[in-house]
Amino acid sequence: MPISWTRKDLLGLEELSKEELELILTTAESFKEISTREIKKVPALRGRTVVNLFYEPSTRTRISFEVAAKRLSADMITIAVETSSVRKGETLVDTGRNIQALKADIVVLRHNSSGAAQLLARHLDISVVNAGDGWHEHPTQALLDIFTLKEKIGKIQGLNVAIVGDIAHSRVARSNIWGLTKLGAKVIVCAPRMLIPPGIEQTGVSVTHDIDEALYNADAVNVLRMQFERDEGAAFPTHIEYFQNFGITKERIAKLKKKILVMHPGPLNRGIEISSEVADGLNSVILEQVTNGIAVRMAVLFLVSQGHDKKYENTDKKRPGR
């Protein structure tokens, strides 16, 4: 049964229902065709203003949102931290209020602090779309991953999906876990023990530290980017150690009985978490993910612009500040 979208924000997939997830995916399906036209533009958000507010360096997510907004005919402004008054000590909330005062309609926020999108959303009346907050969630990335899976395999229900890499510090992993499990997929996460966060199995996933076990029965593997600059990286003396034990290689893929789709949120570390042969090989859908990102983000921008609930009003008492 079709439902209508009521949320003003998209902060994460954890709080969404299965029906809401499906609504985003079907909306994205209808938007995908637009990008194949000669004139890649519809007037759905004409006259609306979307602001990209990015506190972390990002190329693909930022550009993907820009393209998505423009294909919906919205006006798009990008604020990168280095060029704004944020450097002068302005708080996130004050920056958000200023954007609201400019009569923008949607803020797309990328921030290095988990919960930043929640903070902004409860202070603003305009829509907030989370483009990644700390280690918490990156909902549009997971949505485009799921969209790609569904497009390639035809369904999500019953699929086996492996997520490999730094689960502890990955917002992509968390959003994928919520989205996939709500839609009926079975998720197995795979990482060295130190990169598995406590209690992760309570989110409905199984856990392994053996890459071959993770891949054995998987319809798809989502390979996370390894970030060795983290302090936990000190425990990996060389990138080779990680690659040998957890890297997705041609040999590992060749051993499998069924075809596996290989996904990666980018940017790739070739030869660290994935070999070039696999990244560029027949199993890889990495570039299709990028294409699908546009449709998914168009859907999200379109839906939140229709959503008007003030879900935070009722819980004001529980919250700090105001």
Add this chain to the structure above:
Amino acid sequence: MKILIKNGLVVDPANKLNEISDILVEDFKISKIAKNLKVQADQIVDATEKIVMPGLVDMHVHLREPGREDKETISTGTSAALKGGVTSVLAMPNTHPAIDSKEAMGLLKDIIKKTAHTNVFISATITKGRQGQALADIPMFKKQGAVAISDDGSSVDTEDLFLKALKKAKDTDILTICHCEDKGLSRNGVINLGVVSTRLGLRGVSRESEYKRVERDIRLAAKVGARIHIAHVSCLESVDIIARARQKGIKVTAETAPHYFALTEEEVLDYNTNMKVNPPLRTKKDAEAIKEGLRKGIIDVIASDHAPHTDNEKDIEFERAEFGTIGLETLLAVSITELVDKRILDWTELVKKLALNPAQILGIDKGTIRAAKTADLIVVSPDREWLVDKDSIRSKSRNSAFLGRKLKGIVEYTILGGEIVYAASK
């Protein structure tokens, strides 16, 4: 000046009182406690169906003055205390400057004398500047009137230095209050390490970071024979370790704060920074263990760990927000709601935890109603409910973890030094 408090249930464990009585306060002192007193008085307080107990002694309070008067002052903090039924507080020394010298103590005592609305007792630091590098002049603190030493906010990490501190404290006969946190283990964690920190993508604080330090501090205290008091116990393992130490006869006492038995890590799920406290809110199991520890008397004291912060320091990104909740105004009501109402403690045990025990641990002449003693007492309506909302808060900061909650128990009157200094609105 005579105040007659009629017909209240007088609960005073120091004198084994737990009966309906009248109390006559005369010339700032308690002159009579008896049934049906027939005397003339200037003021009569009808305490029918109310409880009369000693003024509360809150041994863990951050008043922020000197240095952070934007968060709280001794005046505003002690005014909030009166509303909460607290007539004596122990001021923690992590101010700016820290209370680590004779000059700083002098400054603090001067402000207290001029502006405090309650009795304010002083904890000085263990080390200079709370830096954990060099010991402060502990005997001087005692001479200047400090009743405890603590580097609260930090533990003295170097074992050898802490051992020396305990020896000095033993020589001086002063209480050492231990903030048990191994920062090498808690790292930059902001909430309890577990499934909630995993879901929220926040750095977790392990339980080990607390209880390993409780273990160490008790071991060192036992070696020296010094008196130590473990501040803000939050987890099950700490309760067990303290219980075992007590069985061995080691001189250790312990406190918890209302948020550790009333709240759990689940409260953080919407990134509510008022729930960001140190040590962090733990699990339901821990909260149950704390309650059991209180019931069995393993945890001696409930203290607020009143930690005021401005909106600017709280209404920001979770990781950047300061740790702490205010608590002076909710200390009693949360304890009534969660402990007395749920039959974990009776009134006598509650008064021990909130008044008598902390007074005895600090060695101060408070925590009891006694004839001829300076009268610090409160009259409480145990069943009256109230909503904790921002407008009702007297503290200068409003960062309460209990905002939006309905609590049972209102302080109707606070009598300090024989005078009614606070009366609730009807």
